[in-house]
Amino acid sequence: xxxxxxxxxxxxxxxxxxxxxxxxxxxxxxxxxxxxxxxxxxxxxxxxxxxxxxxxxxxxxxxxxxxxxxxxxxxxxxxxxxxxxxxxxxxxxxxxxxxxxxxxxxxxxxxxxxxxxxxxxxxxxxxxxxxxxxxxxxxxxxxxxxxxxxxxxxxxxxxxxxxxxxxxxxxxxxxxxxxxxxxxxxxxxxxxxxxxxxxxxxxxxxxx
Amino acid sequence: xxxxxxxxxxxxxxxxxxxxxxxxxxxxxxxxxxxxxxxxxxxxxxxxxxxxxxxxxxxxxxxxxxxxxxxxxxxxxxxxxxxxxxxxxxxxxxxxxxxxxxxxxxxxxxxxxxxxxxxxxxxxxxxxxxxxxxxxxxxxxxxxxxxxxxxxxxxxxxxxxxxxxxxxxxxxxxxxxxxxxxxxxxxxxxxxxxxxxxxxxxxxxxxx
DNA sequence: ACGTATACTGATTCACCAGTCAGTAAGAAG
DNA sequence: CTTCTTACTGACTGGTGAATCAGTATACGT
Numbered sequence: 001x002x003x004x005x006x007x008x009x010x011x012x013x014x015x016x017x018x019x020x021x022x023x024x025x026x027x028x029x030x031x032x033x034x035x036x037x038x039x040x041x042x043x044x045x046x047x048x049x050x051x052x053x054x055x056x057x058x059x060x061x062x063x064x065x066x067x068x069x070x071x072x073x074x075x076x077x078x079x080x081x082x083x084x085x086x087x088x089x090x091x092x093x094x095x096x097x098x099x100x101x102x103x104x105x106x107x108x109x110x111x112x113x114x115x116x117x118x119x120x121x122x123x124x125x126x127x128x129x130x131x132x133x134x135x136x137x138x139x140x141x142x143x144x145x146x147x148x149x150x151x152x153x154x155x156x157x158x159x160x161x162x163x164x165x166x167x168x169x170x171x172x173x174x175x176x177x178x179x180x181x182x183x184x185x186x187x188x189x190x191x192x193x194x195x196x197x198x199x200x201x202x203x204x205x206x207x208x
Numbered sequence: 209x210x211x212x213x214x215x216x217x218x219x220x221x222x223x224x225x226x227x228x229x230x231x232x233x234x235x236x237x238x239x240x241x242x243x244x245x246x247x248x249x250x251x252x253x254x255x256x257x258x259x260x261x262x263x264x265x266x267x268x269x270x271x272x273x274x275x276x277x278x279x280x281x282x283x284x285x286x287x288x289x290x291x292x293x294x295x296x297x298x299x300x301x302x303x304x305x306x307x308x309x310x311x312x313x314x315x316x317x318x319x320x321x322x323x324x325x326x327x328x329x330x331x332x333x334x335x336x337x338x339x340x341x342x343x344x345x346x347x348x349x350x351x352x353x354x355x356x357x358x359x360x361x362x363x364x365x366x367x368x369x370x371x372x373x374x375x376x377x378x379x380x381x382x383x384x385x386x387x388x389x390x391x392x393x394x395x396x397x398x399x400x401x402x403x404x405x406x407x408x409x410x411x412x413x414x415x416x
Numbered sequence: 417a418c419g420t421a422t423a424c425t426g427a428t429t430c431a432c433c434a435g436t437c438a439g440t441a442a443g444a445a446g
Numbered sequence: 447c448t449t450c451t452t453a454c455t456g457a458c459t460g461g462t463g464a465a466t467c468a469g470t471a472t473a474c475g476t
Contacts, residue, residue, distance in 0.1 A: 008423050008472055030327060035463060046425045051465060053423095108326050115323035117384050118316050119238060128385040161389070162397050165377030170369075172376060176325050177336040181369070189370050196404040216442055216453050244434065254455045259435060261453095 015053050015063075017043060022064040027105040031061070031112035062122050065113060069130040072106075076137055086145030087200075093138060094190055097167045098183055099174045107175045135160045142198065151198035159197050166193055223261050223271075225251060230272040235313040239269070239320035270330050273321060277338040280314075284345055294353030295408075301346060302398055305375045306391055307382045315383045343368045350406065359406035367405050374401055 009017075021042040026034050036057050040047045054060040076096055083089045099107045110127070117124040138160035145151035153159045170189055173181040194200065217225075229250040234242050244265050248255045262268040284304055291297045307315045318335070325332040346368035353359035361367045378397055381389040402408065 011423075014423080032323065032327065036465085037463070047464085048426065048466085049424055052425095055465090057464065111326060112323045114380060114384060115240065115320045118319060119240070124384060128388060131381065131385065132388065158397065158400070161378075161381075162374065162401055165381060165397070166370065166374045166401075168377035168380060169373030169375065170377075172322060173339065173369075173373060176322060176332055177339065180336060180340065189366065189373070192366070193370055193374075193401075193405075197401075219453075222453080243432090255434085256436085256456065257454055260455095263435090265434065 011053065014049075018050060018053055018060070019064050019067050022060055023068055026061075026064065026109055031109055031116065034061075036060070058120075058122075062126070065123065065126045068109075069126055069133075073130065073133040073137075076134070080137060080141065086141050086148055086150050089141045090138075090145065090194065093141065094167070094187070094194070097134075097171065098187060098190075099171050100183060104175060107171055111172065111175065131164070135164050138163055145198065145200070151200045153198055162197060163190070163194065166190060219261065222257075226258060226261055226268070227272050227275050230268055231276055234269075234272065234317055239317060239324065242269075244268070266328075266330075270334070273331065273334045276317075277334055277341075281338065281341040281345075284342070288345060288349065294349050294356055294358050297349045298346075298353065298402065301349065302375070302395070302402070305342075305379070306395060306398075307379050308391060312383060315379055319380065319383065339372070343372050346371055353406065353408075359408050361406055370405060371398070371402065374398060 018039060021039050022034070025038045025042055029038065036050050037047050039060070040050050043049075050060065054063065076093065079092055079096070080089050083092060110130075113123060113127050117127045135157070139157045142151055142153055142156040142159055146153055146156060167190060170181065170186045174183055174186050226247065229247050230242070233246045233250055237246065244258050245255050247268070248258050251257075258268065262271065284301065287300055287304070288297050291300060318338075321331060321335050325335045343365070347365045350359055350361055350364040350367055354361055354364060375398060378389065378394045382391055382394050
């Protein structure tokens with residue numbers, strides 16, 4: 001004799017709630033260890049409710065990742081729009097990409113996503129769009145810098161791919177093997193690579 | 209009334225067999241989807257036998273990854289020793305790192321390992337040692353090239369970390385999003401980065 | 417007030433798979 | 447040959463967690 005005890009809210013509102021809770025659990029426990037029951041517990045609702053709104057766990061994760069990726073991208077783009085100077089924009093983007101105590105969970109999430117993406121076309125698509133998004137923004141900033149004479153590059157898009165990929169590879173080291181590489185070392189490496197790539201000195205580039 | 213029907217072999221031999229079978233299954237099905245039963249099936253033995261030699265699945269994976277990492281590293285080092293010229297050595301290493309139809313499975317394996325390493329200190333250790341190993345070899349080759357005047361770099365180890373991390377980041381794109389980046393594009397990116405980093409022209413560096 | 421669409425419950429089902437264990441035989445040692 | 451160690455079997459157990467579903471209450475429209 002099951003009986004609902006909780007507040008009824010509209011389906012759209014509930015979906016938003018559930019996605020937020022899913023993100024919270026995924027960041028805390030990791031994508032791999034996330035159980036539908038955890039998400040339900042987070043909202044103090046039944047597991048049945050989660051499945052009422054999302055047919056499968058896979059669908060739930062997909063929605064949450066899509067949402068998170070879009071949010072991350074729009075946050076960077078918004079922050080970039082606030083700055084006029086390409087130099088300041090590049091500085092900001094590099095800082096925003098670096099792992100940090102506050103962002104380590106998010107890095108871990110996307111590293112898990114890479115593994116998931118190997119097996120799952122939908123997830124692969126989401127990860128691809130996020131990567132493309134970052135590269136686009138980097139490329140725009142670099143192109144603007146080339147126009148203003150602050151940087152030079154004969155191919156801003158290619159330079160953006162190299163910078164982004166370097167950030168991915170280095171970030172992986174920092175998150176996985178913090179003993180081997182610190183955030184400060186990573187920062188120095190990226191700044192050095194940006195110097196070489198864009199013929200430009202970023203501030204605060206301590207030697208490794 | 210269980211009864212053994214198969215050839216008895218020594219424990220050491222069997223362990224080697226099982227590790228090889230585990231690697232095969234992991235490459236084919238992915239680390240994530242590997243079941244102990246698959247490994248047993250691969251050798252046409254019982255699941256009990258696997259657990260007789262490896263107490264847990266985790267122990268089995270650990271042994272297999274340790275083995276695989278060591279093998280990969282010694283293969284590169286051997287190939288490097290065959291070449292006297294630092295330029296040829298660097299060429300070879302970059303080619304060996306690039307994903308290819310033959311190596312895609314191995315890339316997928318290590319990408320899965322990154323995710324696993326997030327949660328597992330032992331696996332993290334193995335991945336760390338492999339990465340350190342590659343960087344060591346790169347650093348030695350670069351240092352040799354600096355001595356011979358072929359490259360210049362004021363910090364071969366740092367340059368090696370940047371090259372290796374770039375390779376990881378780009379390889380990820382190729383394996384995950386082959387539509388976005390091809391092996392040829394990756395190759396061009398790496399060669400371009402090596403040029404910038406080492407002040408040196410590698411052969412065959414087509415523009416992207 | 418009444419009916420109906422819809423949000424929600426939670427016990428249950430179902431499948432999966434690592435790890436166990438009692439029993440069995442090969443082959444080395446004496 | 448007998449004994450004893452060691453490799454090996456395969457049915458079974460136990461834990462896990464996604465997904466189901468019959469039943470229940472709420473809110474909204476009429």
